Amino acid sequence: MDDDNEEIPGCAPAGETPADQIPGVLRAFGRQLKRFRLRADLDRPAFGALVGYAPKTIAAYEQGRRVPPPAFIDLADNVLDAGGVLGEMKEAVAQAQYPVFFRDAAKLEADAVEVQVYANQAVPGLLQTEEYARAVFGMGRPLMDEETIEQQVMARLARQSLFARRPAPLLGFVLDESVLCRPFGGRGTLRGQLEHLLLVGQYRNVEIQVLPLDREDNAAVDGPFTVLHCENGDQIGYLEAQGRSTIVTDRTEVRGIVCRYGIIRAQALTPSESLTFIVKSLGEM
Numbered sequence: 001m002d003d004d005n006e007e008i009p010g011c012a013p014a015g016e017t018p019a020d021q022i023p024g025v026l027r028a029f030g031r032q033l034k035r036f037r038l039r040a041d042l043d044r045p046a047f048g049a050l051v052g053y054a055p056k057t058i059a060a061y062e063q064g065r066r067v068p069p070p071a072f073i074d075l076a077d078n079v080l081d082a083g084g085v086l087g088e089m090k091e092a093v094a095q096a097q098y099p100v101f102f103r104d105a106a107k108l109e110a111d112a113v114e115v116q117v118y119a120n121q122a123v124p125g126l127l128q129t130e131e132y133a134r135a136v137f138g139m140g141r142p143l144m145d146e147e148t149i150e151q152q153v154m155a156r157l158a159r160q161s162l163f164a165r166r167p168a169p170l171l172g173f174v175l176d177e178s179v180l181c182r183p184f185g186g187r188g189t190l191r192g193q194l195e196h197l198l199l200v201g202q203y204r205n206v207e208i209q210v211l212p213l214d215r216e217d218n219a220a221v222d223g224p225f226t227v228l229h230c231e232n233g234d235q236i237g238y239l240e241a242q243g244r245s246t247i248v249t250d251r252t253e254v255r256g257i258v259c260r261y262g263i264i265r266a267q268a269l270t271p272s273e274s275l276t277f278i279v280k281s282l283g284e285m
Contacts, residue, residue, distance in 0.1 A: 023064070023096045025089070025092045025093055026064035026065075026067065026096050028089070029064070029073075029086070029089050029092075030061060030062040030063055030064040031062075032085060032086060032089070033061060033062050033076060033080075033086060034062040036076075036080040036081075036086065037058075037062075037080060040079075040080050042080075044058045044059060047080075050079050051072065051075050051079055053072065067094075067096055067097040067155075068093060069154070070090050070094065073087060073090045073093065074087060074090070095107060097151065097154070097155040097158070099152075099243070105226075105228075105238050105240075105245060105247060106159065108236055108238070108247070109126075109159065109162065109226075109228060109238075110162065111230070111231070112169055112228040112229055112230060113167075113230065113231050114169055114170040114171070114172075114227075114228075114229035115162070115169060115171050115172070115226065115227070115228055115229070116172040116173075116226065116227040116229075116258075116261050117171075117172070117174070117225075117226045117227075118176075118224055118225055118260075119173065119174070119175050119176065119179055119224050120176035120178065120179065120220070120223065120224055121179065121224060122179060122182070122184065123175070123179055123193055124173055125156045125159060126160055126163075126171065127173060127196070127197060127200060127208075128156060128157075128193070129189075129192050129193050129196045130153060130157060131189045131192055132184060132185055132190075132192070132193040133152075133153045133156045133157065134149060134150075134153050135184040135185025135186075135189055137149045137152045138185075163200070163203065163206075168204075168205040170205050170207075170229075171203075171205060171206045171207070172206075172209075172261075172265070173207070173208045174209045174211055174220075174261070174265060174268050175208065175209070175210055175211065175274075176210075176211050176213075176218075177210055177211060177212050177213045177277075178213060180210065180278065180281050181281075187285060190285070191282065194278055194282050194285075195282065197278055198275060198278055198279065198282075201274070201275050201278075202275075207271045208271060208274055208275070208278075209269055209270065209271055210268060210269050210273075210274040210277045211264060211269075212268075212269065215267055215268075217267055218264065218267065219260045219263035219264050219267065220260050220263075220264045223239075223241065224239075224240070225237060225238065225239050225257055225260070225261075226238040226239075227258055227261055234249075235255075235258060236249055236254065237249075237254045237258075
């Protein structure tokens with residue numbers, strides 16, 4: 001018999017969401033999952049054996065305390081003969097894996113036809129390797145538990161499906177040289193990250209530029225930002241710092257952000273020069 005006792009509000013096992021903070025979409029998905037499982041006359045151990053997940057993990061998904069990965073949703077929909085009902089919720093469930101402050105931006109990013117990023121603290125999430133991302137999340141304060149770090153890493157890597165989207169969006173990145181010098185996770189992790197930049201920088205729809213430290217001018221001295229270009233022609237700014245974010249839609253403000261990006265592109269090395277610069281940085285490690 002299933003143990004359907006709810007978690008004490010505000011408390012949850014490591015890597016799980018407290019009951020009073022569960023997004024509505026996760027509750028809805030969990031209820032549907034349980035409904036189809038019971039309709040199939042399967043208890044959690046039996047269903048778990050069919051999909052390769054532990055009963056306690058199934059319970060966490062049904063109670064909305066953990067975000068189920070897309071592979072699980074597809075498999076569950078098939079095994080439970082849900083007729084696509086669970087699968088149709090996959091995109092909404094995926095959004096719930098991101099921190100609350102980033103969910104709206106993640107949706108805008110996924111639908112954008114062009115993304116432009118300026119970074120001066122760390123390699124942008126869209127360009128991070130798994131090891132680098134894990135190091136970045138591991139340095140956060142207050143400290144995250146290991147399961148939460150893994151969930152955040154997988155969510156960050158999931159965003160990178162943008163590179164495989166067709167038609168391919170245009171992706172531009174201007175990285176302050178200091179970003180290439182910070183050995184988050186150690187020298188080995190940084191080396192792998194720089195090698196990844198060289199690989200991604202070869203994509204036809206990607207431009208990576210480096211803004212050298214010896215430049216006397218920096219139009220983006222106020223900090224990092226992102227410009228998202230929508231299919232309908234709208235431009236949206238995104239600012240993030242210290243766990244807070246701002247989506248900028250005011251046309252005048254967005255115009256200023258777009259202007260700044262254009263200027264720092266001109267101040268930075270060209271994409272070709274930038275890849276050569278990264279190769280040089282690797283050689284000096």
